[in-house]
């Protein structure tokens with residue numbers, strides 16, 4: 001089993017049959033459920049909250065749920081998502097008044113914590129919190145919608161983030177999100193990512209397993 005994790009974004013799943021569709025993508029070989037929370041304030045779209053996360057757990061989903069908060073303010077929903085069964089909670093540093101406090105709140109709630117960087121957000125927000133995070137998520141599209149194209153300069157940013165992780169000596173996941181597909185996943189992995197969010201590339205195809213298997217074949221060429 002490779003150390004690369006594939007995390008389908010349920011933003012592109014069938015909301016009318018969400019439990020069934022999430023179960024189907026996990027059975028097809030996905031590792032993690034990527035759960036995009038949008039508030040129509042921090043980002044121009046509106047999705048779902050803790051009740052849906054809780055509903056997935058009640059449906060029987062046991063895989064890690066990676067909650068990506070695209071909301072402002074950040075803190076009030078952290079305990080709610082932890083109670084609802086989130087495994088990992090990430091947020092955008094510029095959306096929090098107190099980054100250290102938000103990270104501490106996630107940890108106190110029993111979840112892994114991470115920071116998310118939009119394409120134009122500098123990585124210097126990591127400077128004083130590397131010892132407090134488990135994951136870095138680099139957005140390779142501007143957040144809000146699935147189906148956008150991968151922004152190429154993310155590759156350079158991934159290399160910079162990987163160098164920061166290596167220098168920290170800590171085990172921190174480097175996740176990438178937006179426009180990840182079979183034909184670019186190897187290049188993205190070679191730049192340093194080890195966790196791949198893919199929404200439309202998986203859910204817009206009839207055979208999820210065929211896509212995930214093809215992604216793993218590409219990843220096998222890298223490591």
Ligand SMILES: O=C(CO)[C@@H](O)[C@H](O)COP(=O)(O)O
Nearest residue numbers: 009143144146147179199200
């Ligand atoms: O958070 C987001 C968008 O804001 C992503 O998770 C997208 O949902 C990824 O979709 P694709 O680019 O893979 O279609």
